[in-house]
Amino acid sequence: MRKASRLFEIIQILRLARRPVTAATIAAQLEVTARSIYRDIAALQAMRVPIEGGRGIGYILRPGFTLPPLMLSIEESEAIVLALALLERTGDTELKQAAKQVTRKIAAAVPAPLAESFSRNALHAWGAVAPAPDAADLSTVRRAIRDEQKLLLDYRDELGRATERQIRPIALIYYSQTANIVGWCELRQAIRNFRVDRVARCEPVPDFFRHQGEELRRLWVEGWTAKPDAAKAPA
Incomplete structure (x- = not known):
């Protein structure tokens, strides 16, 4: 599992937990080592995600913390990037403009590691571009x-x-x-x-x-x- 995907999954696990969750428990769910989870939690804390706790007692999200309204895995982010790129090949002028707005909104809503998927310009939809129809809006x-x-x-x-x-x-x-x-x-x-x-x-x-x-x-x-x-x- 990629690091960006793990960071997303860790936040999701802690968001849904009602009590502290140990690194070992998270590691078992994500099929990685507990050492990887310790490093990931430290990275999240460095990004100001308010995770509290420590080794042996588990981790929780600080009470009152509100996550961004949109949380995506790296694969989900890439799926959206490609889908929006495919819209550029249609003749639907309004949807093409909407695709650009959606890209900006999602990039602003998700955490920095996931936002990179929307800015790195690595996924493209290639081929002929349909012209806008003359009479049918x-x-x-x-x-x-x-x-x-x-x-x-x-x-x-x-x-x-x-x-x-x-x-x-x-x-x-x-x-x-x-x-x-x-x-x-x-x-x-x-x-x-x-x-x-x-x-x-x-x-x-x-x-x-x-x-x-x-x-x-x-x-x-x-x-x-x-x-x-x-x-x-x-x-």
Whole structure:
């Protein structure tokens, strides 16, 4: 286990303990030597984490000490770093900006050894970057999915045929080249995917499909292996 991960785990163990915990007990849980735990606790104390106690009597966190609201292991930190990097490859301008803000907030909230994961610039997501769609505002699509609000699309299929579709949006899939809106199409009476780069207009309409989103997503997932006509829209 890496040192940063051990420091995190030691804080978590002490935070949850109701009585002093010995270095031997912590060492057994983390599968390291008690000597390593003594060094780690000394490092935490040097970082002003108020751990009290000593050898033979155990360690506790000082009463009244409040930990930062967000505590992550080094692996969890790296998972978030990579996930946020992947957002840079999408055409969702709002989410890309949000990713930068999340990185700054998490780096400011976690202890110094973990914050390094967000600043060392060692993990990258490489590949093509999807352009922002011309007509479909992806933030509008995401809000419609959350609010279960219908969308009106002017859409062209792969053959260039234009149609007007009113849909119940249930999901948004991000690919490296584009994004797909998944929704129940009221024209086709089935779940369909709509590439955002083929959308000429995307507007919310004053009509909702409250409490149907989860059921439609269930039908969509079932449809990955079922026949295309197996899904029926909820009433």
